[in-house]
C-alpha cells in the first residue's frame with residue numbers, strides 16, 4: 001500500500017527507491033520529472049522532422065510491417081502522427097535511449113531487460129493533434145496487453161515507458177489512467193470498457209499532466225486512454241515517445257515482417273476518417289468559392 005497521493009511526482013535517481021516501487025505496485029504507474037533537458041527535446045524534435053520528411057519523400061507507408069499514421073497538420077500538410085521503429089532511422093536517438101540515466105527503469109522491468117528498438121513496434125512516437133485533417137486526435141480506453149488477450153491468455157507483466165515532449169495540462173487532452181486496474185482479473189482486463197471505441201471520461205480516472213522532458217512508466221495491464229485536446233490547431237499538439245523494454249526471446253523485425261491484424265483494422269478506420277475529412281475540406285472549399293462568387 002502506497003502512502004503517497006496519486007499525483008506524486010518523483011525524480012529519477014540511480015536506483016528505483018522502495019517508495020517508488022510501492023507506488024508502482026499500488027497505482028500501476030510512476031511519473032518522473034525532468035528526465036530529459038530542453039536541448040535533448042529540441043534534438044529529438046529535429047530528428048523527427050528529418051525522419052518525417054524522408055518518409056514523405058519516399059512515400060513510405062510501413063516500417064517493418066507496422067503502418068505509419070499519416071494525417072494532415074494544422075496547415076493541411078501531410079503529417080506523420082505515429083512513427084514506428086523510430087530509432088532505426090536516428091543513430092542519435094538510438095544511443096540516447098541507452099543512456100545510463102534510463103538504467104534504473106530498465107532494471108525495474110527486469111535484470112535482463114533490453115530496449116526493444118527492433119522488436120514489436122520499436123520506439124513509437126505519437127503526435128496527437130486536434131485539427132480537421134488529423135487521424136490521431138485521441139485514443140480510446142485500452143490496456144497494452146491486447147496481443148495476449150487476442151491469444152486468450154492473461155497479459156504478461158510489462159511496463160511501458162513514455163517520454164513526454166510537451167507541456168500538457170488536463171485541458172490539453174493527454175494520458176488518463178485508471179489507477180490500480182493493473183491488479184484486476186482477466187475478465188476486467190478484457191471487458192471493463194470497449195477496447196479503443198469507448199472514450200468517455202471515467203469518474204475514477206487520473207489525468208497525467210506533464211512538462212516537456214518528463215518520463216512516465218505504466219503497467220501494461222493498466223486501463224488508460226488519451227483524451228482529445230480542448231485546443232485547436234498547432235496548440236493542440238501532444239507528443240510522446242514510447243520505448244519498449246522487453247524480456248524473453250529476442251524477436252527482431254525486418255522488411256518481411258507481417259502486419260499484425262489489429263493494425264489492419266486501424267488502417268481501415270484511419271482511411272475512413274481521412275476520406276471524411278477530405279470530403280469536408282472539399283465542401284468547405286466549394287462553400288467559400290460560392291460565397292466569393294456572390295459577393
Ligand SMILES: O=C(O)CCC(=O)C(=O)O
Pocket residue numbers: 126139144162175224225226240242
Ligand atoms: O500517448 C500516450 O501517452 C499513450 C499512448 C498509448 O497508450 C499507446 O500508444 O498505447
Ligand SMILES: [Fe+2]
Pocket residue numbers: 142143144224
Ligand atoms: Fe496504451
